[in-house]
Amino acid sequence: MGGDGIGTEVLDQGIRLIDSLSTTYGVSIDITEDFLGGAAYDRFGTFCRDETVVRAKQSDAILVGAVGGPKWDGITMEGGPEMQDGLMRLRKELDCFAGLRPAKAFPVLEDRTPYRPGLASRADIMVLREMCGGAFFGVPRGVETDRDGKRVGFDNSLYTESEIVRIARVGFELARRRSGRLCSVDKANVMQTYVLWREVIREMATEYPDIELTVLYADNAAYQLARNPMAFDVIVGDNLFGDIFSDQAAVVCGSLGMLPSACLQHLPAENETARGIYEPVHGTAPDIAGLDQANPIGMLLTVAMMAEYSMGRSDLKQVIETAVERSLAEGIRTPDLGGSATSQEVTDAVIRHIRA
Secondary structure, three states, X not given: OOEOOHHHHHHHHHHHHHHHHHHHHOOOOOOOOOOOOHHHHHHHOOOOOHHHHHHHHOOOEEEOOEOOOHHHOOOOOOOOHHHHOHHHHHHHHHOOOEEEEEEEOOHHHHHHOOOOOOOOOOOEEEEEEEOOOHHHOOOOOEEEEOOOOOEEEEOOOOOOHHHHHHHHHHHHHHHHHOXXXXXXXEOOOOOHHHHXXXXXXXXXXXXXXXXXXXXXXXXXXXXXXXXOHHHOOEXXXXXXXXXXXXXXXXXXXXXXXXXXXXXXXXXXXOOOOOOEEEOOOOOOOOOOOOOOOOOOHHHHHHHHHHHHHOOOOHHHHHHHHHHHHHXXXXXXXXXXXXXXXXXXXXXXXXXXXXXX
């Protein structure tokens, strides 16, 4: 599902990569297409059809471009928060609660970051975002008028213990597969939701004595991440903070267009698979839509995550990542990285290295 804006453009490049993998490595992939977000609204009057949810539940993986844009801002649909955004509905309906958002520095792009040489050159961060709860889905919510005729806006941030337990477990397991460090971010000093979040995280730490757990207030964590990104490994946060920190972590990559993501129903064990929704982290960027300038690397690396988690092919993930690194080393880059290459030219280079 391409979605809106540059979403359709980068999805096209992702499909080209999948076709190349299928040809080169004999991978059989059955692809069906559908509409999501504004594209679905323009055709069907809803951001995500019931039929789309059914087809998604029958699929092993769902690949999405990006959804939304100014054209559809302010449209209110009947139903809960998830009905206001097609991607949110898919996440909720499929219970893809574990949002994995890696941000790894590329040495050849160090000059595209604001860091002095060496400060972020080996940064390798995994932001784990809880995707199905918190303020994004909490009710009641709304904007009402008080007795004095003034507008009042309100939201409800809500998490159950079980929701925190399952995302925390993914965080500890991810840390165990990486360098053994987990940082949980919250605002337990001001919000009761985060008091429970912190309590549950610390309780679960007793099950993982081999993992170094750090618990930070989100504002302090944001400062520390900006100051010394290589000090972090896995960062786990709720829906709100996970969203914010994954964008901040993109700084080490040189562009938000570099970041992939996977939203999983669970973290699969080695040689197992999980259903997931896969999408680059960036938005629809309507200002460059149709210009063939969108950075496709976030999508190409998203396909790599799909290969690992929903196809059980970590070898293909490595092949794609290596091809991306080699194409960047050749200087083939889109304008967001200081280059002049088109989306298609960048994908051409990656596919060439895969076939080499």
